[in-house]
Amino acid sequence: MPVETPLIEFRDVTKRFGDQTVLDQVNLKIYENQITTIMAKAVRAKSVLLKHFIGLLSPDAGTIFFLGRPLDKMRRREWDRYRSQISYLFQNNALFDSMTVFDNIALPLRQTTNLSRKEIEQKVMARIEQTELTEAADKYPSQLSGGMQKRVAWHDLS
Numbered sequence: 507m508p509v510e511t512p513l514i515e516f517r518d519v520t521k522r523f524g525d526q527t528v529l530d531q532v533n534l535k536i537y538e539n540q541i542t543t544i545m546a547k548a549v550r551a552k553s554v555l556l557k558h559f560i561g562l563l564s565p566d567a568g569t570i571f572f573l574g575r576p577l578d579k580m581r582r583r584e585w586d587r588y589r590s591q592i593s594y595l596f597q598n599n600a601l602f603d604s605m606t607v608f609d610n611i612a613l614p615l616r617q618t619t620n621l622s623r624k625e626i627e628q629k630v631m632a633r634i635e636q637t638e639l640t641e642a643a644d645k646y647p648s649q650l651s652g653g654m655q656k657r658v659a660w661h662d663l664s
């Protein structure tokens with residue numbers, strides 16, 4: 507059987523903050539169609555690792571590959587295509603407190619597409635209904651249960 511190219515690969519990835527080395531020559535392969543769990547004690551750089559996947563952080567040494575392509579060699583268009591295939595859910599949901607459920611879900615569409623107001627409303631309401639959040643559409647995150655907040659946070663329609 508041919509050796510499969512990993513979806514994501516870390517090769518000797520090192521990350522430092524000041525004189526603290528938080529990732530020390532990390533090697534990691536993640537394959538398509540598998541569920542991979544990253545486990546470590548608190549403050550052992552799990553979040554730092556994940557932030558490298560999406561370019562929020564970049565390594566001080568080593569290379570990260572997506573299907574064999576080094577992330578740091580990708581130009582804008584390829585990078586955007588790569589990023590558009592990734593979804594993530596924040597530990598604390600990362601919702602905007604001052605915005606309703608509807609507006610939280612609509613935000614990425616308003617910011618990153620040229621869809622009309624009406625088209626955005628249709629898409630957002632369809633998702634809201636699909637995830638049984640209809641009653642909550644006009645509520646603020648603090649008025650929701652934890653499970654409802656998670657469902658709002660999961661939406662990324664962009």
Ligand SMILES: Nc1ncnc2c1ncn2[C@@H]1O[C@H](COP(=O)(O)OP(=O)(O)O)[C@@H](O)[C@H]1O
Pocket residue numbers: 523528546547548549550551552553554555
């Ligand atoms: N932007 C940053 N600047 C400086 N230090 C950071 C930064 N982000 C994370 N760290 C440090 O990296 C270490 C790992 O943090 P983190 O990845 O959040 O841990 P975990 O997710 O495993 O609990 C911690 O010591 C944290 O203080």
Ligand SMILES: [Mg+2]
Pocket residue numbers: 552553554
């Ligand atoms: Mg963390």
